Amino acid sequence: MPKLFKKRSKKAGLPPGTLVYTGEVKSKEVKIDIFNYSESSFDEKVVKGIDECLLYKDKPGITWINIDGILKNEDLEKLGKGFNIHPLALEDILSVDQRPKEEDFISNIYIVLKMLSYNNLKYEIISEQISLIVGTNYLISFQEEIEGDVFNSVRERIRSGKGKTRRLGPDYLAYSLVDCIVDNYFIILEKVGERIELVEESILKKSSESSVKDIHALKREMIFLHRSVWPLREVVGGLLREDSELIKDSTKIYLRDVYDHTIQVMDTVETYRDILSGMLDIYLSSVSYKLNEVMRVLTIVSTVFTPPIFIAGIYGMNFEILPEIKWRYGYPFALFLMAASSLSMLFYFKKKRWI
């Protein structure tokens, strides 16, 4: 199950703007690649250090700096000074348990989002924090991990020069990246949806104890998704309402489209939660129903046989004077009594519709 949150306590008591990475450090490696493009030209390279990045600040064209992995504090500060990033934004880039949000720092806009991926083996949703700094002629993206992002299609579009990306500014690039992330949510939701339908089918067929645990695991995933998705709407909505010159009106029509998608994602998460609640209800009522059936069988068998056993007990007593025992038809008489008592029971159950 996904952990509820990362260790924020590391940061308690530190002054605002202190740079502390709150996640688990998996690798010290950092990968920086830079795209510099305009409508007519295009340049892509992998750089070694922050100093090379700073050169791009005033270069003509649009620059996209993508940083995979966790930068050292001094590098991050250098970058922050170079591109005029607010210390609180720098702090949030490293606080990887940040709630998705969007903040206008005038010289640039800071966006923080969750990129989700699905671990097919453990049936687990994994979350990675993505921070975007959108300036007038640059966009810097920060990813927690080096491997695996969902931006390849955007890279391809820049390389090929198809689509509008190369013609428009860093706000459109930011939109493209956010769109990629949101689109990827649909893939996660489809996978979760398939698992929900599998569990649902198995419950409708035969409910076992593991069903509850499956439902519980799925419910927790929904809580997790809810937490990641709900603030997303505010982020995109915030960008839409943004007065800043950094977000052009021509881009807003596209952001409105992403906004619709985030609502659809949220809708689906809510729908899944409703369905999961319904599944628990079925599970519980099928358990109740089965208990009922088990008890009915026990009751019928027990009560049908109890009176005959009692009668057999009577004629099994060793009293010296026990007249029926000497009767000629004593045995058939006893059998008749037994049959009569059992049948009257059965008749009663029949009337009660238990059989």
Next chain:
Amino acid sequence: MPKLFKKRSKKAGLPPGTLVYTGEVKSKEVKIDIFNYSESSFDEKVVKGIDECLLYKDKPGITWINIDGILKNEDLEKLGKGFNIHPLALEDILSVDQRPKEEDFISNIYIVLKMLSYNNLKYEIISEQISLIVGTNYLISFQEEIEGDVFNSVRERIRSGKGKTRRLGPDYLAYSLVDCIVDNYFIILEKVGERIELVEESILKKSSESSVKDIHALKREMIFLHRSVWPLREVVGGLLREDSELIKDSTKIYLRDVYDHTIQVMDTVETYRDILSGMLDIYLSSVSYKLNEVMRVLTIVSTVFTPPIFIAGIYGMNFEILPEIKWRYGYPFALFLMAASSLSMLFYFKKKRWI
């Protein structure tokens, strides 16, 4: 049960405006019919290709182009260019899992809705996406499937020239189509309502395990309806608030009427959900109650017979010295003991009001 959603994942990573049909392709056929009308004249024809449609762009009178089936991408693009449809609208026409919405693209208004129909055999609600493009003198409607729509009454009204349709513009035509779709929801709701009442009656009479599954299926249908209906209100509400010249004030009084209907539809869906929850409660409590009754019978029979069986067991023992066995009235004495123990049990249950 209706699938939770269609394959959106096909689209992940594609640039905005890419045309991808996200539904299941059932047929490659496309049927285009065109109505051109004014208050005095009227013309109806079935055309073969998109080129013929483009001729109607600047024709006098109002043109309604209805396209059944999924257009090829190049045709859709041609149509889009001809009628100045925004690429995002074109994309959404093919994204058939689109959430109902309304968007003002200045040169025209894009409306997307769900048309529901009820499969009487499988007790299933089927959903088809309807897109409307409302311009100054034209309306283009897109339907996913060739067969079965609910617009015949509108067509009839145009042909006969009765009603206001021919006197008013494409906004009134759009209203008429939306009204048809919403009216149709009432038919779906009635059918679902009838099934709910059937299931309810059967539960109040005799609850079986299948009842839960019926309730669950109905609940899922409600979730499905909720998803289709809820955004409808925003769509019609959005049209009402629309500042565009494309929606005239004279039409808004009619839209207000549809708006009331959508609220009534939503109300009914919520009412059904409440009733279904209540039904699950009855089911569960009737199951509990029955269990109680079954157990009471078991308990009464078992406990009434257990002491006599025990007494019979005692006098069935083979001890050489067992004085009662030799008593003259040993047998009646044993029977009396048995009756006394049983009756005291019965008396106890009587006092407890279990009998």
Next chain:
Amino acid sequence: MPKLFKKRSKKAGLPPGTLVYTGEVKSKEVKIDIFNYSESSFDEKVVKGIDECLLYKDKPGITWINIDGILKNEDLEKLGKGFNIHPLALEDILSVDQRPKEEDFISNIYIVLKMLSYNNLKYEIISEQISLIVGTNYLISFQEEIEGDVFNSVRERIRSGKGKTRRLGPDYLAYSLVDCIVDNYFIILEKVGERIELVEESILKKSSESSVKDIHALKREMIFLHRSVWPLREVVGGLLREDSELIKDSTKIYLRDVYDHTIQVMDTVETYRDILSGMLDIYLSSVSYKLNEVMRVLTIVSTVFTPPIFIAGIYGMNFEILPEIKWRYGYPFALFLMAASSLSMLFYFKKKRWI
């Protein structure tokens, strides 16, 4: 149980403004009575046809035309033309499943409400649609049925000239009628409240299976009331916010009073729903509790007698070599074993506080 809704499907596909009565036709009779009054004069008569009504359009004084029963379409249209009623209002007058609403058609205001009555025999709430058309000098009220309305007190006030009704305009008359209807809701609520308390008492005393059905029936009534009452607030609130000259400010102070009453009605309905949920909880927990008790008795009796029965079984075996049988104190020894095993069981239950 009240039907969930009336046949709206009759109307699907018809153009807006088509007149179709969606209720069940109980009688073809129609009764029209007219009050014409001013502060000094007063006139009351029963008329035969619509034509007579039209004469009152421009008569001095205020005219209240009350129409009981369903008018024929042509009559309704004639009336509509005479008093300048919008076709959509005419349509809604006949759509008797209309959600309560209030609409300003400039020349007059259209109000639709539900009048409830309580069938004491079937414990059923019956709903009748009331439509009011409020003009400058007239008010037309439409009732579905000929018998039974709650307006007699208003009629009496007009006849006697007491109160303000005769001094003020049709807006005050409309207020009086709405007030009568809302006041009547309190009577319904009291009756329902009494039934709730009866059921509650019976559940606290002894819960039987019928209790659940009673609770369910009451819950459905609450859903029904909720549907009728909730929109009422919007109706009265809408009248309060109305800018129209037809509703004078002097009347609004009275409308505010009705508004408070509608909130009180809603409050009560919500309170009842909470109480009913609580009752289901008690019912379920008392059923659980009883099951527990039944099982405890069964368990105690069964387990106390099982070991003795087993011992009796042992000494009832017919083995040729079974030493205890020949013992002098074999029988007391066996009895002692039995008592010991039973008592240890009882002691265990005592310790567990089951006895």
Next chain:
Amino acid sequence: MPKLFKKRSKKAGLPPGTLVYTGEVKSKEVKIDIFNYSESSFDEKVVKGIDECLLYKDKPGITWINIDGILKNEDLEKLGKGFNIHPLALEDILSVDQRPKEEDFISNIYIVLKMLSYNNLKYEIISEQISLIVGTNYLISFQEEIEGDVFNSVRERIRSGKGKTRRLGPDYLAYSLVDCIVDNYFIILEKVGERIELVEESILKKSSESSVKDIHALKREMIFLHRSVWPLREVVGGLLREDSELIKDSTKIYLRDVYDHTIQVMDTVETYRDILSGMLDIYLSSVSYKLNEVMRVLTIVSTVFTPPIFIAGIYGMNFEILPEIKWRYGYPFALFLMAASSLSMLFYFKKKRWI
């Protein structure tokens, strides 16, 4: 349990402004006492009739007329005319099931509230309606009953001249009275809170059937408190937003304090509701758990003894040819069989962790 509401039906159909007392008449006595004070002077007296009150209308200083008990209609009307009280306010003073509200009638402000008291014997919350009429130089308070109010501290402050009451106007006096009433709610809440904690403890220790009834009774009290407290916020909030000159800005800072208290009261009521729901959950799960335990004991004892009883039954049969009976070690063999079967059962239960 507190009745859900008082007989409003008495009033149905009466014209607005009709004076009808909707409570139960307990006594015909009425007690009127008057405080007249200014910063320097102070006068307190008990008067006999309404006429004496009217004299205070234009007296210098501030007059507080407190009326305990239900005035006769003619007296109330006389008072209303004298102090220019709106007929609807007069009506509401007698409608003792009035929802708390605040209304500005320009010449004065009408406030209606519930004063709660706690009957320690019956564990019951009793509600009494308090109406306040706040004018420019007077305040009239109406209480349903003659005995027991919570205003003594205010009276004492006026008499002693301490605090700000004598220096400020009737709006501050009204604030003081409302503050007394709201403060008193905390006392009620503490008493209810103590009972909740008692019931909670008893449930955590040993749940009996009466626990559910206690929870239910507490829940109903919460519903009752919720109904009294919720509108209180609107009342005080309304006074805060009031534009009238009758409420001075200097008083509003104090009203804001009361406002915070009402929110705290509401918060506590909601918290109690949450806790009570949680208690029902514990109760139900502890009942389930006990059932489980009872059944486990029954199952273990029954199944451990059933096979031995069966074996004893076999060797108790009277067949002439039943070889084992003649065996030398037949009896030990049988005993061994019995022990083996029982032990294997016990072993199975051990493995299942039932023992």
Next chain:
Amino acid sequence: MPKLFKKRSKKAGLPPGTLVYTGEVKSKEVKIDIFNYSESSFDEKVVKGIDECLLYKDKPGITWINIDGILKNEDLEKLGKGFNIHPLALEDILSVDQRPKEEDFISNIYIVLKMLSYNNLKYEIISEQISLIVGTNYLISFQEEIEGDVFNSVRERIRSGKGKTRRLGPDYLAYSLVDCIVDNYFIILEKVGERIELVEESILKKSSESSVKDIHALKREMIFLHRSVWPLREVVGGLLREDSELIKDSTKIYLRDVYDHTIQVMDTVETYRDILSGMLDIYLSSVSYKLNEVMRVLTIVSTVFTPPIFIAGIYGMNFEILPEIKWRYGYPFALFLMAASSLSMLFYFKKKRWI
């Protein structure tokens, strides 16, 4: 479990502004320490009495007076007069059950918050009220208890002169203190989160009766946290919207950061509540499931052995004429009957998938 609230009843009936401490008095000691600093200078001292504090009112630089413990009423009043604190604020400083709030008294701003700490031994959250008075050049903080606060990091920053605290005004200091308190909530939440995960694991492994009590205790803690955290958002939100010159715009960017944190805290509390509800569901369904299993074993064993026991009973009867007894293969015949009846039962259960 944390008490629901402290004794507010002490205060009922007292005039506004009366100073009454509503908590439990633990110690009469009071500790006052004062920081006076500017960008270049810094002074820290512990003072004995209020008089020394008053000297700092007009001293240059910024003064932070921190008061631990409960001041005597006369001291508090003296301080209040000296620093122009509103009597209602003074009252609230002692009302330690105050709901978190923020109030602008023009000459200064009053903020009241809850500082939480976690008792690791009793698994209990302890709450202490913190009041802040923010003036133009001073900040006074009041803490209920002498030991243990979370402000050391701020003190350190002032002493060292690092960070912005010494460069900015008392509003930034207030922000720093609020930030410390909110940061500390994350530590509490982590500890609670760990306990939730422990309980969750133990329930998924083996649910015992204590699990419910654990869940209940955690739920109550959540209710407690919810009550402390929910108003926090309003407090910080209120400071953000504050128009007062006391809160500078440069500080608001930092407050926005705290605001995000409070939302994250609230989010986490809600998530925990959801998870706890889910855990109760698992617990209940696992109890149901186990009951089912227990009953199935009982039913199988009972019903498989009952028919054989009955048969043994028959042939244990002592009738003189009982033909089978004399048969040569009577015994094997009886054994065969027994085996057949048992096996048919087993076969039936197999078919029902109970085995």
